[in-house]
Amino acid sequence: MTEELLSGGNMDVVVRVGDTVRRVAGEWTPSVHAWLRAIRASGVEEVPVPRGSDAEGREVLSYLPGSTLDRAEPAVLWSPDVLEQAARLLRRIHDAEPSPDAASGVWRTKRHDPVEVICHNDFAPYNLLVEGGRLVGVIDFDMASPGPRIWDLAYLAYRLVPFAEDAEGFDDLETNGGESRMTRLNRVIAAYGTPYAASAVLAIAAERLDELAAFTGARAAETGRSDLRAHAAMYRRDAEHLRRLLTGREG
Template structure:
């Protein structure tokens, strides 16, 4: 009888603590179904059909009503980023990975009934500064969502915040975490003394940002961090997980990042435009 068969082992996967109930079962991951799950599974299916395989494969829903995704092998770093992720080769590999994701996403029209994650207060992204149409980007390149293999970013997971955005704003999101575009007091120790303008330029070169995209990058980063602050404050009022993130430092870190970006935008943009 089927009931007598041993159930496969379920290994809890703990990420940034936003989503509870994530488990690994063999080569798959099971996650709770949310309102946006079907939209994201359609997006992940599109990415594969467009040749991008460095994201979980969408495998439908299991008999317990949970989302099923393929398990992506590799190592996922945690905050604070370890010293061996501070090298420029990590940024370059991440930039190339995101460029391939964006190129695969470019042709996808979300269904008219698409449902997106993230805070509802987030305004729709403005049409892109480079005149291109919006693409669905990942929008959450925090350390826990980047899978490393052989010391380099190799795949992306956790597309819960994916939605239509511009390439530039999505790149700004990656740079916020990985340049990083934060005040030095908030950087992981190994990142505190780095030459941020040079790192942003290395990412831009590896991605292949155009001149208009380079001009748009720092204003987009400033606006994005302002939205993080507004949205996190709103989320903290209704959700205990975000209330903890807010109290544990986001309430100070985000305004500090905003000030740092404002004060360094001219330098970074000059470096970005120096050798194009």
């Protein structure tokens, strides 16, 4: 069957073949597929169905309809409803009961203590799918690993509240009567359903960005890609910005 190269796939090439998606498999793939099966078994249908591997050894997943949220119009991308839908979907995924040995399984990225759930580790607009202005799915689970709930929630807040430097279109809406970032941060925390302090979420987001900057910088050195160097620099700036917010040095 014809293979269609899909956008994204920053780590590996991702292709669509009919109603499936194929991508590079690794020693982490059985853990990810077991987790996806657990999520589906809990009643969450917004994640791909694992379908084993193909003749080339690539993992096979069901193709989910929809377009990625980062490509949506700003009115959809920064919608308070979509923000809340994302937080609620993350909570439902976190609440899925993984297998007893999940925490000790093989994962592509390191675990973070205290382990409470399996974290997606990249729950962000470019991995969230929308149709008709509503959130309908989430993809790209290959970077998952065990960790605390707030680790995932903090990165979602960074990307969708947003606190990211490259959050195009948000400020225009904000000046036209939209909610402030801190109001949106409290909104996403409330929608997730665990009463974290906003300061705790911001602190973890900064820690997450430190790690992401180091990882992305290493990838840039390996590949020579200038875009990855630029991303790493942005993550460092954004981490510093969050710390300024926490210390009251920036409004």
